[in-house]
Amino acid sequence: MGALELKGVTKSFGSTEVIKGVDLTVNDGEFCVFVGPSGCGKSTLLRMIAGLEDTSDGDILVDGKRMNDVAPAKRELAMVFQSYALYPHLTVRDNMGLALKQAGRPKTEIRAATDKAAGMLALDPLMERRPAELSGGQRQRVAIGRAIVRTPKLFLFDEPLSNLDAALRVATRIEIARLHRDLKATMIYVTHDQVEAMTLADRIVVLRAGKVEQVGSPMELYNDPANTFVAGFIGSPQMNFLDAASLGLAPGKVGIRPEHLTISRDQGEIPAEVSHVEKLGGETLVYARNPQHGLLTVRLFGEHDFAVSEKVHLTLQRERMFQFDPDGLRRR
Known part of the structure; x- marks a missing residue:
């Protein structure tokens, strides 16, 4: 025992x-x-x-x-x-x-x-x-x-x-x-x-x-x-946090994991600019910056060719996001 x-x-x-x-x-x-x-x-x-x-x-x-x-x-x-x-x-x-x-x-x-x-x-x-x-x-x-x-x-x-x-x-x-x-x-x-x-x-x-x-x-x-x-401590890469109000939600924070963001050169809800790309073989991590939300991480399966300074658009898989109060202490 x-x-x-x-x-x-x-x-x-x-x-x-x-x-x-x-x-x-x-x-x-x-x-x-x-x-x-x-x-x-x-x-x-x-x-x-x-x-x-x-x-x-x-x-x-x-x-x-x-x-x-x-x-x-x-x-x-x-x-x-x-x-x-x-x-x-x-x-x-x-x-x-x-x-x-x-x-x-x-x-x-x-x-x-x-x-x-x-x-x-x-x-x-x-x-x-x-x-x-x-x-x-x-x-x-x-x-x-x-x-x-x-x-x-x-x-x-x-x-x-x-x-x-x-x-x-x-x-x-x-x-x-x-x-x-x-x-x-x-x-x-x-x-x-x-x-x-x-x-x-x-x-x-x-x-x-x-x-x-x-x-x-x-x-x-x-x-x-x-x-x-x-939410931010568990998971690698770390969860992304965004301003909820700018996404048309009640004031607070939205959390979404890198694998639940999609990235496109053509269209999406969040315009961003690629800051850095990490090609890891089995996956690719794209770091893209938006003036409102800061640096966001996108995890993609396999190899992808995004370039630094490239203009892209990100979209949240909304069914996979988390909503938190403004102080971050509670889930909604």
Whole structure:
């Protein structure tokens, strides 16, 4: 079991409140991702769950047991850090088995646990190497393996892929998703990368300035955002926002995703001038500027030949647009 419940959790550093009354339930076996911009409090919240930061108010419960006053080592959690946090003088095997050794487990048990984790992570040929002899991706897999051997109730990941290059991030992300399926464990994952959140999560928790803006599955947040912050944060490229009144609607904001704009050289409702074109092979992104609405992004499937400074016309697929109040805090 590994269910987590946060009840009115707050955290203050001096007079500055950085976590502001978070209520959240993470179900047993769920992959939950905390996402938000830098400084939103997501890593602080994860460290509070781990016991590395005190809780100013509220309760943290694991399987119904209050954890606030339980030492980190006694919480039955395992944390994977951005920096890997491996001991440079120990081999891969010894790094992975250290927690079990410190707990006084028999050598045969430690060997079996590290061998099993190594097999899951394709680390078998590397077990006698030291961290300096490993690539960044291999080090991160060792850090994940160290968490696996502890068989924790919760796995906590703090931006584990941010030090890897693009190709390794994709490969390691796939490995983490596979591990979740195989282990059926509860995982809580912090990232500022909404692509990681969309591809890994059963549920996403969107945070801003220490508050939860919205919780839901990736597609729920993508297709039913509660406000302009969530709408703009979830989805890549970012959602376009336009002035509603100039489109003949009630004053406020209109949001529309780049794939729901069409572009034409002949006719359309919004005249614009092409500012930049990105040809990505499978898709083309056209950035076009309108004096009223600013820079708008159009996503097209396949290759298209639009030129910088070309005059074009954009049309909204109105059935796919979102309407928000003028302050952007509520959907209409």
